[in-house]
Amino acid sequence: MATCDLDRPLVLGRTPFPRPLQLGHECVAEVVAVGSQVQTVQVGDRVVVPFEISCGKCSACQAGLTGSCRAVPPVSMYGFGLIGGHWGGTYADLVGVPYADAMLVPLPDGVDPAAVASLADTVCDGFRHVAPHLPRLLERDPGTEVLIIGSLASRYPFSVSTALYAALTAQALGARRITFCEARSQVREEAAGLGLETITPSELRRHPLTPLVVDISGSPRGVRTALTKTAPDGVCSSVGTLSHAARIPASLLFVRNVTVHIGRAHTRTLIPQVLELVTATTLHPEAVTTRLADLDDAPKVLADHMTSDTTKTILTTD
Secondary structure (H helix, E strand, O other), rough: OEEEEEEHHHHHHOOOOOOOOOOOEEEEEEEEOOOOOOOOOOOOOEEEOOOOOOOOOOOHHHHHHHHOOOOOOOOOOOOHHHHHHHOOOOHHHHHHHHHHHHHHHEEEOOOOOOHHHHHOHHHHHHHHOOOOOOOHHHHHHHEEEEEEOOOOOOOOOOHHHHHHHHHHHHHOOOOEEEEOOOOOOHHHHHHHHOOEEOOHHHHHOOOOOOOEEEOOOOOOOHHHHHHOOOEEEEEEEOOOOOOOOOOHHHHHHHHHHOOOOOOOOHHHHHHEEEEEEOOOOOOOOHHHEEEEHHHHHHHHHHHHHHOOOOEEEEEEOO
């Protein structure tokens, strides 16, 4: 079980999601029981459990848009309480998985479950901001730079794993230059340890326009900043913001012919693609993990995570 970047603000009441919550939505699991209609999953299988609920059969799922499954209420997912539906959370000994044949993704032999616990959400989220766009841009210009924007404020509750996973994806796909903009000094140190060029928000003002900009700030200011730093005919991919609105420089985007994507990841569709990079040993999600602990110690370990700057905590039952 892995913490998500949203868990800390959820616990601290810094999001619109109403409480109480059943926390946790990233996990790798061992199947301990199956229903009578399950055909492809067996007891003992090790699987990745996507955080979004999807049936695998509706028109959206068949098109790969599993985050918009039409067989369940909109945004059905683990770990978000009333907003995501009554599916429970994954900080638990047992988790119920509907549509098991469609949802569960087999974990390849030899892959450490703790290394890929976040494939259920944040690893795929970082991947989808980069992988659909970077190969085409590198074909056009092998020197294409990737700019990743984290927090623009030094005091910010969100942790930073999604941004770091996006950077690791860019490295895995052959980007020669990856610039990581972040206000928090400890995050810049962590990014530099992964081989990234780091800059502060004040330095970003002088930074040149960039063909691929990834906005993981989660703030209206970050969205606007990312859009203004995108080069002509470039791509800006953003997680968006929990705020109701953000100012968009529409005329600037028109003149520059910028492609913009703001939205959620279709995680179940992406997990096999990410596993290919992991099994090829080109993507190493474990490099972002900052703490491993036993599930029995979860109350203390999670309390420490929520009140610190820890990036990624993994709980195991082994």
